[in-house]
Amino acid sequence: MESEKTYIKDSILSTADKERQLILDDNISRYNRAVQQSISQFSNLELARRRAGYIRYKAINGLEKYLIEFEANFERNGGKVIWAQDSAEAVKEILNILRKNKVNLISKTRSLICDEINLVEKLKEADIECTDINPGDFILNQFDEKPRHLSSVLIHKSYHEITSILEKKFNVSFKHNPIEILEFVRKNLRVKIETSTASITGANYLIADNGSICISENSGEAVINNSLPKLQIVIAGIDKIIPSLMNLDALLPLYATYSSGERINTFNTIISGPRQDGEKDGPFEMFVVLIDNGRSEVMAQKFQRRALGCIDCGACQNVCPVNRKTFGVSEGNSYSGPIGSIITPWMKGLEENIHLSYSSTLCGSCTAVCPVDINLHELLINNRSDSISKKNYSFTEGLTMSTWHQVLKNRKWMDWGKPKWKNMLLKKLYSNRWGSDRKMPTIADKSFKQLWEERREGIN
Numbered sequence: 001m002e003s004e005k006t007y008i009k010d011s012i013l014s015t016a017d018k019e020r021q022l023i024l025d026d027n028i029s030r031y032n033r034a035v036q037q038s039i040s041q042f043s044n045l046e047l048a049r050r051r052a053g054y055i056r057y058k059a060i061n062g063l064e065k066y067l068i069e070f071e072a073n074f075e076r077n078g079g080k081v082i083w084a085q086d087s088a089e090a091v092k093e094i095l096n097i098l099r100k101n102k103v104n105l106i107s108k109t110r111s112l113i114c115d116e117i118n119l120v121e122k123l124k125e126a127d128i129e130c131t132d133i134n135p136g137d138f139i140l141n142q143f144d145e146k147p148r149h150l151s152s153v154l155i156h157k158s159y160h161e162i163t164s165i166l167e168k169k170f171n172v173s174f175k176h177n178p179i180e181i182l183e184f185v186r187k188n189l190r191v192k193i194e195t196s197t198a199s200i201t202g203a204n205y206l207i208a209d210n211g212s213i214c215i216s217e218n219s220g221e222a223v224i225n226n227s228l229p230k231l232q233i234v235i236a237g238i239d240k241i242i243p244s245l246m247n248l249d250a251l252l253p254l255y256a257t258y259s260s261g262e263r264i265n266t267f268n269t270i271i272s273g274p275r276q277d278g279e280k281d282g283p284f285e286m287f288v289v290l291i292d293n294g295r296s297e298v299m300a301q302k303f304q305r306r307a308l309g310c311i312d313c314g315a316c317q318n319v320c321p322v323n324r325k326t327f328g329v330s331e332g333n334s335y336s337g338p339i340g341s342i343i344t345p346w347m348k349g350l351e352e353n354i355h356l357s358y359s360s361t362l363c364g365s366c367t368a369v370c371p372v373d374i375n376l377h378e379l380l381i382n383n384r385s386d387s388i389s390k391k392n393y394s395f396t397e398g399l400t401m402s403t404w405h406q407v408l409k410n411r412k413w414m415d416w417g418k419p420k421w422k423n424m425l426l427k428k429l430y431s432n433r434w435g436s437d438r439k440m441p442t443i444a445d446k447s448f449k450q451l452w453e454e455r456r457e458g459i460n
């Protein structure tokens, strides 16, 4: 399969990039220290995780009810909800709104779903300029790279790389002061924001009981995006729903802790609709585009639907020993890491994407860290099992596995042939997939059974 081949090829390159690995290790260590400090705010972290997990699971299980409740309440507040089955429909609806309002310059906050539906490219094709007003996204764009991390888009970049690219692209010079860089980026973005007539924003949560949108971030971009432009479009996956405003109390501190190591994010914005009579700021018109784009397929899976409770903190990416080496390469999805490996095969096609569910050691670190208590490593096994039940494997794969099965369950076959021959056969069959950077394990001269028998017979 093409996507699997590309994934393996790119993963080998990424794993061999020692410099990148060092930068990642360094940045993740810093993140880990911050998280450790922040979790001290929970008197009972396990209880907090279970509570948050229950809220998200309850929301996912009652999706239809809560989405309709959200729609009714948001429209009562003066906004308009649009439902989109897939990314094409979502893009079409967004373009319709922008064209109707003669918009040619918009500002966009950090949003995974915008990456998922390729919105920036589609807007560009329609001659609409879209500026990323999140400082991290703005800097990453200078590298011509797509985000590979759910929450920390620059976690694989060093301070030196960031200053160098900005100095080169903007002909400026920095005195190695991060604040100076941030101010430079903000100044650049400010001009764009002030001239934008519309804004596009993601959503952390859609709150059913009062029809509001909650955005939690540290750079203040959502506040600006909600205050200045006259037209605001919020794009969200249908899985972002939560039953009540009261649920934020459980979710926001956990999100801040596990996404950035903060106790609580600096800006937590709750938007309930367009500007009301007498209000001095806010958009005059506001839309929420609710996107399915394969989420119903995840919902249809008995166990894996639990993955839709994800709050996009990225913690599972940081702990996963496989993801730390491959680091989201060529997955081509906005959801990378363990959570991406669970939902992508259902959202984008099992056959083409099931290899992602095998890119895990199943060590369980992802499950142990997840703030909303998703049993990620078990869901990866569910994916593998479902894929096998659907006979999603090639003839050669099927034949190989059934041969191994026969050999391993039969002692006579296990003992057949000399270790030297077996090693030659294994090398011939698997050395390509094993790769040249690792030494292939070899079969010992004597099996455990032989050693055991010799011991019992007193030979050794």
Ligand code: SF4
Pocket: 150, 258, 309, 310, 311, 312, 313, 314, 315, 316, 317, 339, 366, 369, 370, 371, 372, 373, 374, 376
């Ligand atoms: S699955 Fe859990 S740990 Fe991973 S990004 Fe989602 S909420 Fe965070």
